[in-house]
Amino acid sequence: MHVQGSADRNERSASIVNIASTFGLMGYPGSSPYAATKAGLVGLTRQMAIDYSPKAIRVNAVAPGIDRHPVDRRTY
Known part of the structure; x- marks a missing residue:
């Protein structure tokens, strides 16, 4: 991934937000490729945070979990 530009005191700071999942933090049955x-x-998010912090670019991830909806009972 390439991020162009930089953020200094005269410019607005920048941020990158990746969409991860709780599946990437712990295992679930039958989800090996996705997990x-x-x-x-x-x-990647952790490494990018290290690489881009000197340029004042924040890199974070959000990790939504399972929504326990009746339609998806077989998932949980």
């Missing part, structure tokens, strides 16, 4: 992808995104 592996989201775990990779969590690692």
